[in-house]
Amino acid sequence: MKENSGTTAKAAVSGLPKLPASTIWMINFGFLGVQMAFTLQSSQMSRIFQTIGADPNKLGWFFILPPLAGLIVQPIIGYYSDRTWAPKLGGRRLPYLALGTLIAIVVMCLLPNAGSFGFGYASITALVFGAVTVALLDVSSNMAMQPFKMMVGDMVNDDQKSYAYGIQSFLSNGGAVIAAIFPFLFTALGVANTAKKGVVPQSVVVSFYVGAAILLFTSLLTIFKVHEYDPKTYAKYHGISEEANKQGGNWWQLLKSAPKVFWTVTLVQFFCWVSFQYLWTYSAGAIAKNVWNTTNVASAGYQAAGNWYGVLAAVQSIAAVAWSYVLAKMPNSSHKLGYSLSLGLGAIGFLSVFFVTNQYMLIISYILVGMAWASMNTYPLTMVTNALSGEHMGTYLGLFNGSICLPQIVASLASFALFPLMGNSQPHMFMIGAIVMALGAVSVAFIKETYKA
Numbered sequence: 187m188k189e190n191s192g193t194t195a196k197a198a199v200s201g202l203p204k205l206p207a208s209t210i211w212m213i214n215f216g217f218l219g220v221q222m223a224f225t226l227q228s229s230q231m232s233r234i235f236q237t238i239g240a241d242p243n244k245l246g247w248f249f250i251l252p253p254l255a256g257l258i259v260q261p262i263i264g265y266y267s268d269r270t271w272a273p274k275l276g277g278r279r280l281p282y283l284a285l286g287t288l289i290a291i292v293v294m295c296l297l298p299n300a301g302s303f304g305f306g307y308a309s310i311t312a313l314v315f316g317a318v319t320v321a322l323l324d325v326s327s328n329m330a331m332q333p334f335k336m337m338v339g340d341m342v343n344d345d346q347k348s349y350a351y352g353i354q355s356f357l358s359n360g361g362a363v364i365a366a367i368f369p370f371l372f373t374a375l376g377v378a379n380t381a382k383k384g385v386v387p388q389s390v391v392v393s394f395y396v397g398a399a400i401l402l403f404t405s406l407l408t409i410f411k412v413h414e415y416d417p418k419t420y421a422k423y424h425g426i427s428e429e430a431n432k433q434g435g436n437w438w439q440l441l442k443s444a445p446k447v448f449w450t451v452t453l454v455q456f457f458c459w460v461s462f463q464y465l466w467t468y469s470a471g472a473i474a475k476n477v478w479n480t481t482n483v484a485s486a487g488y489q490a491a492g493n494w495y496g497v498l499a500a501v502q503s504i505a506a507v508a509w510s511y512v513l514a515k516m517p518n519s520s521h522k523l524g525y526s527l528s529l530g531l532g533a534i535g536f537l538s539v540f541f542v543t544n545q546y547m548l549i550i551s552y553i554l555v556g557m558a559w560a561s562m563n564t565y566p567l568t569m570v571t572n573a574l575s576g577e578h579m580g581t582y583l584g585l586f587n588g589s590i591c592l593p594q595i596v597a598s599l600a601s602f603a604l605f606p607l608m609g610n611s612q613p614h615m616f617m618i619g620a621i622v623m624a625l626g627a628v629s630v631a632f633i634k635e636t637y638k639a
Contacts (some may be wrong), residue, residue, distance in 0.1 A: 202423045204508055209412070210346065213337045214354045216408035219401030220331045221361035223290050226397050227252065227323055228466040229366050229499045230298070231491060233492040235485040236471065237386050238301040238312045246598035246605075248317055249467050252324035253594035255586055259328045261437065264584025268335065279333035279340070286329025287405040290602050292325040293399040298391040299511065305340075307384030332584065335476055339579045340570045341415060348514065355510045355563040359503040364400075366499035368393035373493055383484045389493070403630050427428035430577045437606035440581060445573040449584075450633040451566050452589040457626030458529065458562050459593035461536060461619040465555065467601070468540075468545070469495045471612035478544045494545055498552040505556030506563065513564050525565045529627035532558020558623065571628030573636045 190441045235248050265277050275281040297319040305312035334354060342350040346348050373379040379389045383428050421428045470492045477494070478487035509528065516524045535554025566589070574582055601615070608614035 201425050202341065205342060205346060209470045210342065210350050210353055212408055212411040213341065213479065214334055214350065214357050214408075214548070215411075216287075217331070217334045217354050217362040217395075218332070218357040219404035220290075221325060221358040222365035222508075223323065223327045223401055224331070225293060225362040225365035225503075226294070226319065226368070227297075228392055229329070229469075229496050230369065230492070232394070232467055233287065233483075233489075234288070234298060234300060234390065234494075235313070235316060236488075237499065238316060238384055239307045239309070240313060244602075246467065246601040248313075248320060249363075249463060250319040250598040250625060251317060252507075253463075253591035253598075255321050255324040256328045256375075257591035259325050260332050260587040260591075261584035263329055263332045263581045264336065264582070265437075266582035267333065268578055268580040271417050273416070275574045276409055276412075277416075279336050279411050279414060280412065283330050283333040283405060286326045286331075287401060288335075290323060290330055291398045291402055293319050293326060294401070297323055298386050299396045301381075301385040302391075305602045312384070322389045328587075330401075334408075335567060335583050336580045337366065337412070337414065338567075339574070339583060342545075344572060347571060348564075349512055351568050352510060352514045353563060354518050355560065356507055358563060359510070359560075361400075362503035363507075364446060365393070365397055365499040366496045368396060369496045370493045379484055379489050379493060387489060407452070423424055426577050433525040437581070437585060440578055441585060444582070444585075445570075445636055446584065447633060447636055449571050450571050450629075453632060454525070454529075454626050454629045455562075455566060455589035456593045457622050457629060458558070459590050460621040461532070461626070462559075462562075462596040463594040463597035464601070464615045464619040465536070467598070467614040468615045469498070472539060472616060473498075473545070473548065474540075475611070476543045476613050479550070498548055501547045501549050502552040502556035502559060504579055506560040509560040510556040513560060521565055521569070521635060522633055525561050525633075526627045526630040527544035527621055528561035529630065531621045533623035536616050536623055539616040540620070562579040569633065569635055 187264070188460045197637070240248065263282050267282055270281065272278070272281050276284065297316065299318035300312055300319065301307075303312075304317065311334045320338040338347065338350045338354065369379070369387075369389045372392050377392055378387045379387045381387045415423065417428050421430065470488075471481070473495050474491035478485075478491050480487040480491075482488055513528070514525045528533070531554045535551045535556075535558070538554070539548065542551055567583075567587075569585055571579075571583070604618055605615065
């Protein structure tokens with residue numbers, strides 16, 4: 187039986203009813219699997235491409251593809267899901283979740299095998315195959331992820347929204363922890379962590395297979411347990427007409443009329459996501475160089491560094507879960523303080539990666555990075571959705587995703603100049619990340635929170 191939204195529940199100030207905690211958990215539960223797909227992609231992508239022969243100076247080209255896919259896909263999903271009502275397929279957001287999940291599962295089984303089809307080390311065919319599968323994985327993962335963000339905006343009132351996004355953050359980071367340690371765990375269980383030159387180790391391949399299975403299970407649980415509001419009920423709870431989401435919706439007009447907080451949070455987001463793009467791109471190589479003293483991608487040392495980065499990504503996510511709990515206890519009046527403080531600590535974490543040569547000391551670095559990550563997953567969506575009405579909610583959240591995708595594209599393009607400027611050194615790119623993250627902490631001062639009428 188589906189979790190019902192409970193129209194008889196007491197209405198909150200926003201007009202939306204108070205939801206049972208179980209419903210809020212089910213709305214978000216599939217995020218666990220989606221984040222596993224993203225984490226496997228972000229933590230292993232650099233390792234995969236360097237293993238099959240990509241030049242470190244050209245990694246930026248491959249890392250442009252995921253944010254470019256998100257920049258295009260998420261506004262489209264938001265726009266059309268605002269206008270979708272397919273009760274036999276689950277509602278307005280869930281059909282897109284189902285389609286995205288299906289495609290993501292197929293692609294997750296293909297990506298780690300980019301070097302296993304006999305294309306040859308550093309061959310154009312292998313690299314193009316990897317690039318295409320990465321793009322498809324990000325398109326499908328974005329299709330699967332966006333409905334969760336939208337359903338919170340659709341169904342959860344202002345009083346429960348921080349709690350809902352907190353649950354989303356918890357599940358997101360929980361999925362990230364599980365996915366990040368998979369290669370390390372499977373290696374410990376005896377799965378091969380090395381392979382012939384140009385072939386991705388089985389520890390990574392199996393990690394993607396298991397992640398795909400969990401994505402399927404968690405998404406199906408949300409699809410079968412959540413019942414979205416029909417258009418009439420949605421309009422009543424949000425205080426809008428049923429025609430409101432059927433008319434207009436021009437992206438340019440919506441951006442021009444977006445609340446100011448939309449843009450000030452976007453400024454902060456720019457700095458944050460530039461930094462994290464460099465974290466994902468250069469962590470494996472930086473750790474291999476600083477700790478294992480190797481840049482040879484076929485060496486056991488490099489593959490050990492790839493596994494250790496998976497562990498550090500898990501540490502980052504665990505720290506984010508713990509810090510999210512601290513941030514959730516802070517009053518609304520302290521949102522900006524918590525946001526800025528977290529990003530400042532993250533900047534210190536980034537800088538320390540450049541200096542640290544002991545693998546265990548890096549745990550502290552990634553704990554600090556995780557505290558910044560927690561604030562990035564808690565505050566932006568809360569601040570923006572609080573300032574929006576129910577009109578074009580999906581489209582606005584899709585457009586707001588540009589504040590995540592564009593910075594990553596800019597960072598990747600800038601890396602073609604910055605990487606040589608930094609002596610072709612992957613550890614040196616963390617200095618850039620630290621400076622940019624510190625700018626993000628300072629820019630929080632420009633945010634002024636508002637709430638929809």
